[in-house]
Amino acid sequence: MKNTPETLPNQQAQAARFQQARDARSAATAQDYVELISDLIATEGEARSVDVAKRLGVSHATVVKTINRLQKEGLINTKPYRGIFLTPTGEDLAAESRHRHQVVAKLLMALGVDEENAQVDAEGMEHHISAVTLAAFEAFLAREKQ
Amino acid sequence: MKNTPETLPNQQAQAARFQQARDARSAATAQDYVELISDLIATEGEARSVDVAKRLGVSHATVVKTINRLQKEGLINTKPYRGIFLTPTGEDLAAESRHRHQVVAKLLMALGVDEENAQVDAEGMEHHISAVTLAAFEAFLAREKQ
DNA sequence: TTTATTTTACAGCCTTGGCTACAATTTACA
DNA sequence: TGTAAATTGTAGCCAAGGCTGTAAAATAAA
Numbered sequence: 204m205k206n207t208p209e210t211l212p213n214q215q216a217q218a219a220r221f222q223q224a225r226d227a228r229s230a231a232t233a234q235d236y237v238e239l240i241s242d243l244i245a246t247e248g249e250a251r252s253v254d255v256a257k258r259l260g261v262s263h264a265t266v267v268k269t270i271n272r273l274q275k276e277g278l279i280n281t282k283p284y285r286g287i288f289l290t291p292t293g294e295d296l297a298a299e300s301r302h303r304h305q306v307v308a309k310l311l312m313a314l315g316v317d318e319e320n321a322q323v324d325a326e327g328m329e330h331h332i333s334a335v336t337l338a339a340f341e342a343f344l345a346r347e348k349q
Numbered sequence: 350m351k352n353t354p355e356t357l358p359n360q361q362a363q364a365a366r367f368q369q370a371r372d373a374r375s376a377a378t379a380q381d382y383v384e385l386i387s388d389l390i391a392t393e394g395e396a397r398s399v400d401v402a403k404r405l406g407v408s409h410a411t412v413v414k415t416i417n418r419l420q421k422e423g424l425i426n427t428k429p430y431r432g433i434f435l436t437p438t439g440e441d442l443a444a445e446s447r448h449r450h451q452v453v454a455k456l457l458m459a460l461g462v463d464e465e466n467a468q469v470d471a472e473g474m475e476h477h478i479s480a481v482t483l484a485a486f487e488a489f490l491a492r493e494k495q
Numbered sequence: 496t497t498t499a500t501t502t503t504a505c506a507g508c509c510t511t512g513g514c515t516a517c518a519a520t521t522t523a524c525a
Numbered sequence: 526t527g528t529a530a531a532t533t534g535t536a537g538c539c540a541a542g543g544c545t546g547t548a549a550a551a552t553a554a555a
Contacts, residue, residue, distance in 0.1 A: 214403050214404055216465075217404050217405075217406075218403065218405060218406030219406065220468055220472045221404070221405045221406050221407075221472065222406045223469050223472070223473070224377075224469075224472045224473040225512090225513090227473050228374055228377070228473075229541075231370075231374070232541080232542075235367065251502075251503090252503065252504095253501080253502060253503080257360050257364065258360055258363050258364060258367070259363075259364060259367045260364030260365065260367050260368045261367075262543075262545080263502080263503075263504095264503095264504085264505085264506095264543090264544075264545080265542065265543055265544075267503070267504060267505080268505095268541090268542075268543090269541090269542075271504095272540095272541080272542095283503080283504080283550085284503060284504085284549090284550055284551060311482055311485070314482075314485040314488075314489050315485045315489075316481055316482050316485045317481065319362075320479050320481040320482060321482075322366055323366045323370075323479060324477055324478060324479050324482045326366045326367065326369070326370045326477075327369070327370040327373050327374075327474075327476070327477025328473075328474045328477045328478070331470055331472075331473025331474045331477070332470060333469060333470050335462055335466040336457055336460075336462050336466060336467075336470045339457070339460040339461045339462045340460065342460075342461065343460050343461075371542090371543090375510095378511080378512075397532075397533090398533065398534090399531080399533080407512085407513070407514090408513075408514060408515080409532080409533075409534090410513090410514075410515080410516095410534085410535085411512065411513055411514075413533070413535085414511095414513095415511090415512075417534095418512095429520085429533080429534080430519090430520055430521060430532075430533055430534085431533095
């Protein structure tokens with residue numbers, strides 16, 4: 204295949220889109236954790252790694268390892284054998300993630316998707332919603348409400 | 350935290366949702382590859398690993414490794430130093446993926462998202478769209494067209 | 496206050512999906 | 526035809542995110 208003048212920019216644009224999707228995938232873990240930890244603190248008063256493991260459906264060892272990484276990244280604070288807490292940065296990310304999650308789930312339901320399917324799909328989709336798309340979703344929901 | 354009668358099912362439901370999201374993430378690679386290979390064959394007459402690498406924005410070595418895995422999984426056929434082909438299973442998956450991708454992109458644009466952002470977000474979102482949600486998207490688009 | 500249970504931590508392993516560097520093969524062209 | 530360029534393949538490395546198994550600490554119960 205030769206690189207005609209048009210194919211090259213298309214290639215690069217497509218590569219950039221795939222790159223963004225990969226970035227979103229790797230950011231998804233951090234978002235899931237902080238969102239869940241924030242929820243647990245709000246509803247249960249504390250977040251323990253055993254609860255995080257149960258909610259995520261993974262082993263507690265996986266949780267501990269990930270928590271350690273997120274702590275290095277400045278999203279989480281822990282003390283040995285004590286609960287898990289969010290840093291201000293982690294709180295911000297959690298709030299943003301929860302908001303995106305809720306908007307996506309509401310949009311799906313507004314389009315006629317049942318609650319359970321909306322929750323499942325929102326869990327995966329929320330990490331791939333750009334600011335532009337989020338705004339479009341919110342605008343649609345605002346229109347529908349009238 | 351004690352497991353009150355209500356928290357347990359909730360926990361399990363949430364764990365199942367996260368599990369589905371993880372499954373979708375790992376299936377995403379296969380879908381991206383077959384969709385892209387199918388596109389390349391359609392537009393260029395053949396799919397070569399160097400082209401796949403350029404379009405995905407990864408190294409050719411990564412492509413070769415993944416192609417080998419997908420071949421073992423029965424989605425792709427290759428002969429040493431020859432092009433990449435899809436098995437019937439791979440063709441089916443590619444068609445399905447392309448369709449989902451297009452529906453998602455169209456929906457985003459119907460909601461006012463610009464083409465480029467729609468393409469980026471669709472690339473990530475398409476792997477997390479259940480059959481129910483896909484049908485809802487299509488129904489919405491059909492309604493809009495009138 | 497011991498003892499048992501729960502929770503947390505750590506060690507080591509696997510797979511996926513990235514990478515670079517180098518080797519082999521095919522294709523293009525001088 | 527023979528050599529250079531392009532393409533494909535291989536080897537070996539890394540990080541993330543899974544896992545099991547075992548040890549340590551904290552909590553609950555006898």
